[in-house]
Amino acid sequence: MQATPATSLLEVRGLSKFFRLQGRGWGGSEIHRAVDDVSFDVRPDETLGLIGESGSGKSTIGRLILRLIAADAGQVKFEGEDILHASRDRLNQLRRRMQIVMQDPYSALNPRMTIGEFVAEPLVVHGLVRSRSDRREQVAALFEKVGLPADAMDRYPHQFSGGQRQRIAIARAVALKPKFIVADEPTASLDVSIQAQVLNLLQDLRAEFGLAMVFISHDFSVVRHMCQRVAVLRYGRIVELGPSEVLMATPLHPYTRRLVAAVPVADPRLERAREPVPVETPGEDATPHPLREVSPGHFVAMP
Amino acid sequence: MSSKPPVLEIDGLTVRFDTPSGTVQAVTDVSYSLGSGETLGIVGESGSGKSVHVLAMLRLLPQGTSRITGRGVRFFGEDLLRLDAPTLRSIRGNRICVVFQDPMTSLNPVLTIGRQITETLEAHKSIGHAAAEAEAIRLLDMVKIPKAAQRIRQFPHEFSGGMRQRVMIAIALACKPQLLIADEATTALDVTTQAEIIDLVQELKRDLGMAVIWITHDLGVVARIADVIQVMYGGRVLERGPVDSVFYDPRNAYTLGLLQSAPSHIGSAASGRLTPIPGTPPDMRRPPAGDPFAPRNPWATPRCAVEMPPLRQVDNGTPGHLVAAWYDLPALRAHPQ
Numbered sequence: 235m236q237a238t239p240a241t242s243l244l245e246v247r248g249l250s251k252f253f254r255l256q257g258r259g260w261g262g263s264e265i266h267r268a269v270d271d272v273s274f275d276v277r278p279d280e281t282l283g284l285i286g287e288s289g290s291g292k293s294t295i296g297r298l299i300l301r302l303i304a305a306d307a308g309q310v311k312f313e314g315e316d317i318l319h320a321s322r323d324r325l326n327q328l329r330r331r332m333q334i335v336m337q338d339p340y341s342a343l344n345p346r347m348t349i350g351e352f353v354a355e356p357l358v359v360h361g362l363v364r365s366r367s368d369r370r371e372q373v374a375a376l377f378e379k380v381g382l383p384a385d386a387m388d389r390y391p392h393q394f395s396g397g398q399r400q401r402i403a404i405a406r407a408v409a410l411k412p413k414f415i416v417a418d419e420p421t422a423s424l425d426v427s428i429q430a431q432v433l434n435l436l437q438d439l440r441a442e443f444g445l446a447m448v449f450i451s452h453d454f455s456v457v458r459h460m461c462q463r464v465a466v467l468r469y470g471r472i473v474e475l476g477p478s479e480v481l482m483a484t485p486l487h488p489y490t491r492r493l494v495a496a497v498p499v500a501d502p503r504l505e506r507a508r509e510p511v512p513v514e515t516p517g518e519d520a521t522p523h524p525l526r527e528v529s530p531g532h533f534v535a536m537p
Numbered sequence: 538m539s540s541k542p543p544v545l546e547i548d549g550l551t552v553r554f555d556t557p558s559g560t561v562q563a564v565t566d567v568s569y570s571l572g573s574g575e576t577l578g579i580v581g582e583s584g585s586g587k588s589v590h591v592l593a594m595l596r597l598l599p600q601g602t603s604r605i606t607g608r609g610v611r612f613f614g615e616d617l618l619r620l621d622a623p624t625l626r627s628i629r630g631n632r633i634c635v636v637f638q639d640p641m642t643s644l645n646p647v648l649t650i651g652r653q654i655t656e657t658l659e660a661h662k663s664i665g666h667a668a669a670e671a672e673a674i675r676l677l678d679m680v681k682i683p684k685a686a687q688r689i690r691q692f693p694h695e696f697s698g699g700m701r702q703r704v705m706i707a708i709a710l711a712c713k714p715q716l717l718i719a720d721e722a723t724t725a726l727d728v729t730t731q732a733e734i735i736d737l738v739q740e741l742k743r744d745l746g747m748a749v750i751w752i753t754h755d756l757g758v759v760a761r762i763a764d765v766i767q768v769m770y771g772g773r774v775l776e777r778g779p780v781d782s783v784f785y786d787p788r789n790a791y792t793l794g795l796l797q798s799a800p801s802h803i804g805s806a807a808s809g810r811l812t813p814i815p816g817t818p819p820d821m822r823r824p825p826a827g828d829p830f831a832p833r834n835p836w837a838t839p840r841c842a843v844e845m846p847p848l849r850q851v852d853n854g855t856p857g858h859l860v861a862a863w864y865d866l867p868a869l870r871a872h873p874q
Contacts, residue, residue, distance in 0.1 A: 287727035288698070395817050425582035426754060430798035430813035437810060452728065459800035459811070496732035498757030500799055502780045505760045511732045 242311075243414060243446045244276040244299065249308035251294055251470075268294045270470040270522065272308070278413070281440065281447040283461030283478065285454065285493075291470035292450045296416040299448065300332055301325060312414065330360055333407040337419035339399035343391040350387030353377070353405045360410060376405040379442075380435060397428035401435065408439055418450045433460060454497045458482055463531070466490045471522055476532035486534045488512065544716055544748040546570040548608040552586070552593045552772075555602055559822035564590045565772045568848075573715065574742065576749040578763030578780070580756060580795065584818050586772035587752050588720050594618070595629055612716070631661040634709035636702070638721040643705055644693040650677075650704055651689025657711045676707040680737060699730035706734065713745055720752045735762055756799060760784065765857075768792045771819050771829025774848055778858030788851045788860035788867070790837075791830045828863070836869050 251269040269291040276282045284292040297303045299310050301317055310317040312328060320328060336342045344352055350373050354363065363369040374384040380401040391399060400420060407415055417436065421429040433456065439445060451457050457464050458478045465475040466489065474487040485491045495511045525533040552564035564586040571577050581587040592598045594610040594617055610617040612633065617625065629635075637643055645653060654676060655669035664672070670689070677685035680703040693701055702722065709717060717738070723731035739762060742749055751762055759766050760780060767777040768791060776789040787793045794814040816833040825831055831841035840846075846861045860866075 287729065397817065425818075426756075427582065427794060427798045427814035428817070430800075430811035433800070434810050434813060454728075455800040492729055496728040498728075498732075498735075498755065498761040500756035500760050500784070500796065502760045502784050505757075511729070511736070 241277055242275040243278045243280075243313060244448075245309070245311040246275070246295075246299060247273045247309040247311075249273070249295065249298055249310065250306050251291075251298055251303070252306050267470045269298060269305075272467075272470070272472055274465055274472065274475065276414070276446050276448060278446050279440070279444045280463070281449050281461045283457035283464035284448060284450045284467060285452065285457050285464055286467035287452060287493075289469075290467040292452075292467050293418055294470075295467075296334065296418045296448060296450050300329070300334055300416055302334070330356075330410045331413045332416075333410070333412045333414070334416045334418065335400075335403055335407050335420045337422050339396060339403045339423070340391065342403050343399060345391055348388050348390060349382075349394070349402045352391075353402065353409060356406060356409045362410070372409075373405075376409055379408070379439070380405045381431075395428075396424050397431055400424065400432050404432075404435060404439070408443065408445075411443060412445065413443075414446045414448075416448045416450070419452070420449075421456065422451070422453070429456075436460070454482065454494065455499075466493065469520060471535065472525060472533075473535045474533065475525065476529075480529075480532055486528060486532075487536075488515070543570040543611075544573050544575075544613065545750075546609070546611040547590075547594060548610070550590055550594060550607040550610060551605070552589055552598070553604040553606075555604070556822070561821045562824050563772050563821060564593060567769075567772075567774055569767060569774065569777065571716075571748050571750065573748050574746045575765065576742065576751060576763045578759035578766045579750060579752045579769060580754060580759055580766065581769035582754060582818060584771075584821060585769040587769045589772075590769075591635065591718055591720060591750070591752065595633065595635065596625060627661070630657060631712045632714055633716045633718065634712070634714040635718040635720065636705050636709050636722040638724050644701060646693055649690055649692055650696065653704075654689070654708050654711055657708055661712050672711070673707075676711055677704070679710075679741075680704070680707045681733065682707075699726050699734075702726055702730070702734065706737070710741060710745075714747055716748045716750070717742075718750045718752070721754070722751075723758070724753065724755070731758075738762070756784075756795060768795070771824055772821060773829060773845070774859075774861065775828075775830065776860045776862075777848070778851070778860075779855055782855035782858045786854060786858075786867070788854070788858070789830075789862050790834045790864070790866060793866065793870075794833075828861070836864050836866065838863050 249269055249272045253266045253268055255264045255266050272295060274282065284295060286292045298305045305318055312332060317328065353376055354369050354373050357363050357372060363372065373387055377384050382398065382401050421432050424432060440447065449457065449460050461478050463476060464478045464481055465472045468489045474481060474490045482494055485494045492512050492514065495509060499505055523535040523537050525535050528534050548568050550564060550567045554561040554563055567590050579587045593605045605618065607618060612628065651670060651673050654673035655666065658664060658669040658672055673689055674685045677688060682688055682700060682703055696704060723734050738749065753759060763780050765777065766780050766783045768775050768789065770791050776783060776792045783792060787796060797812040798814055800811060814833055819825055819829055827843045827845050828841040831837040840863045846863045848859045848861045851858045851860050
């Protein structure tokens, strides 16, 4: 689909995940194509957005590329190395360089571990701490990076607010100095004023570590702020992929157009001037079409 | 604020919760009024009191742990806080309807969708079952649920989230309420579904002339639907006014912070940093003594820390644009120290 840039950090080709729906129809079963033949690249220090509504497959893709769940078809290469067929040992080594930040920071934290232990856990597992005092020093350094007070180390998750918990989860994710992070709706459960703090933190870490990211979200303005390029997902397939600004200023696929028009903008004059949201033609989104390049780097699914 | 007769007049509504770790000052001295055909958008973050004040005025809070006081919540002149229970029940779900965020917990899982709509109609409109069922089908058609005549026989779990929320709206509109309150009613829905539901409510508002209170944390939704916006923080109203006036000429530092912290939909993408509001919201068991936003406000004056400013008409601004602030935000922004 895309000419592979020699500099890709992550290459995803034909990635697919099917779920069997039991008991539909006469004694048979139906196949639900949660992710269907998805291909994209992520360059080093690039943030690629995956945007879509519920059931679009965006979160499933995030889990597939880290092999947190098994793919049914396709290929995922990280720095040229096959993730989907790597041995267990090799995968554990690779995971030092690939991390995930999830939506709900509370359920991601272990309520019975102090947040210091929680952040240090990956360092301990990978044998990167020499002593107790070394562990505390490393955790203190991570806390400073994410804007948590060092003296909070011995406290438990319930003593923190949603924004602080997300900082804790991010501190753990960057503990092993990864090259790549999947951020799955990292600010969806946060209030807007706190969301801005967390998005700024992710931007800072990206600059500091030269991080590449796959940023999964349903929020167009957040994706636009965070991502150089964005892929729009519908029914498990990419319907449009391109530079964020181009895609949001001149969406070409009917679904992207509908999505862009539906997003309310915090500007009453723009809202009054907006076009009505286009109506979906039945079946319009369900028919799979191949992606075609309409301008450099801008791909649209069309017949 | 409006020349139309008020549908709702809230005067000094205050809510306290008694908890083992202290009294939560959830809502303090909230007053506003709303005319027919008017849409009030209420914004605020978690803990701002925006949802609790609605539950309080409809007396939907548990009685043992909550204390509600106020000079009155008048709905067409009748004080909801002092009505007897049967009269209140005849208003709730009939002349005032509320749609909450989560449609699954609001619907009864063991009753068909049709039954849940006809129940409301039979309770409030004294019409027969056949007529109620015909009306239920018409309502589901109106909220654009396909094959309504068949779907009224189905149960809530057979509907998707967006469909269930449409059902909730159909139930809310079944009795043609004079006041519709939507509390984060579209927050959990996909944006395309949200857009459809907002358009539908706008259409019905025009046709039925109902007043709407739309509670949300999304300033975009307010810009789309509201005539008047009210900003709440720490259980208090910090600013209120016509949407254009508040969006383009905010007078309270918290309103400005909210407007600036959201990533912009226009301008250059993937660039620069956002302007977050520093700090975290107050613990409402021990709220700040004066202006609740003062500890996070870079422009706070010494007076802000000790005394809550009254909500007053802004200087040199649109009539009906009110702010609670001891500082002059436009002047401070024009001449930063």
